Amino acid sequence: VARLALIVALVALPCAAEGDAPRRSYVIPAIESLTLQTGFLTFNNLISSKPFAQITWQSVSSHFNGEGHWNFDTDNMLVNQIGHPYMGNLIFNAARSSGLNFWWGLLYAETQSLIWELFFEVEGLSINDQITTPIGGAILGEALHRIAETIMVDGTEPFWTRWLCALLVDPMGTLNRWMYSEDLDPYAGTHARVFAAFSVGVSLGGQLHDTVTSDTRVTNLTEGFIRVLFSYEMPGDRRPFSHFNVDASAAPGAMPFSSIFVRGILVGDGFGTAGTRAQGVAGLWGTYDFAQPALVRASSVGAGPGGQLSLRLTENGFVQLTGVFSAVPYGAVGSLGLDEDLYRNYHLGPGASGVLDLRLVHGQAGMIRAVVQEWFILGEYIPPSGYDSVTYLTVSAWVKLGWRFAAVVDFMSVWRASFMADHTYNQHVQGNTIMVSLAYMGSEDFGVRIR
């Protein structure tokens, strides 16, 4: 209730100042959200025959009479941490593409998630779904909304290829704009500064060792992967996600995603005027993370203070440091060694997460990048009690090859240490992986910009 009240307050603030704004619709996204939900219910009854979708009058009434009370569900991590945020993103972008702002989109995702829990599922009401669907959906959704806009407005490719890419990235937004035949003028408005890199490469495998016994716990095979790095900045924009970063990768062994990390500023402002050596942005940031690898997987949604500082060192030398430290209302990490089809096989709870992203860029030569990510999750919602710490360190070397191509070598190290009241769930593991890839870059500034 408190979160809904806060969102309603945030919604009311910008709307009071909107005045003579272009047409927006509050009804279209509501109908579209309901269409998505009934369509999903149809699919899960007629095609996949999922038990959760076999709703009856009794299952609906159980959500109101206390039988199907609020709890933490046992769905697998992929459904809870990718499926729900993606559904939230569709609803969020139904609202965004109907002319509503970020906070309205969040309110729609929050409300529709509640409607789904109450009327469209047999299972009891899920607390974690009600957190990850709207918050993860809004953070992922706003990033995808702006990426789709960039593709359509700033892309130089033929219209149909841009439209198809935008449809894949932001289906609801692209369909709404097609429906209402929006004019897209590539020379109107302010343009985002974007660094996009698409990589294809090979992960050379590696092992996860138990740091106490030195036993090998998991052996990762050599496999191919694809990766996208997207850094975005909209000059003069003070709306949510005027600055954001998306890191996503996929590999055959961990479809659909190996990992996706999204961070973007929600409320804040820039500092450093044009022409100065130091420029940046600071404020409240939102984060959504998901990383798939077995014992050291981690996922969370959160918000907290953060900033990004860019410095010009020489004519071609730049350094950029981004740091975000988030309070996490719900995070899920690791594996408890249980059968995921039968039990909740991960540790969940509130906690904190942090990311430090350092980029040393030479405009002619390439980039050295170091990223440290940490998730600290308490087991206070449900057993097992205790705490879990998962840390990723990735050091990357990007060497320019010309023609916007770069050779990339990543060294990745991971640690997990869990301290549970029930010692059988404890995991102390560490592992290293090397990845090599070829990247195609949309621009050559590596996302570090000094005006």
Add this chain to the structure above:
Amino acid sequence: MTFAPVALAALLAATPLSDPKVRTVHTHAAIISSVGIAATLGGCATLGVGLHNQHDATITGGAALIVTGLNIIVLAIFAWIWPEPLASWHDSP
């Protein structure tokens, strides 16, 4: 009741058009209407099969498909009645 939106969609589709921009939106609305009508009719058929076989998942799925189809038709009707573009990407607040 079920076929009222379908009839309204057909009526609106038959309305003469003038502005090319509006005509484009109405063409899109007609395509969406067709999808909605197909989903509604498919849902009716599925519901009928489910009731005949007394199969709960088919009954629920058929009913959900009817609601999905009707929702899509309502979306198309919105576009027919109010074809003005929504706030563009650039104008989104």
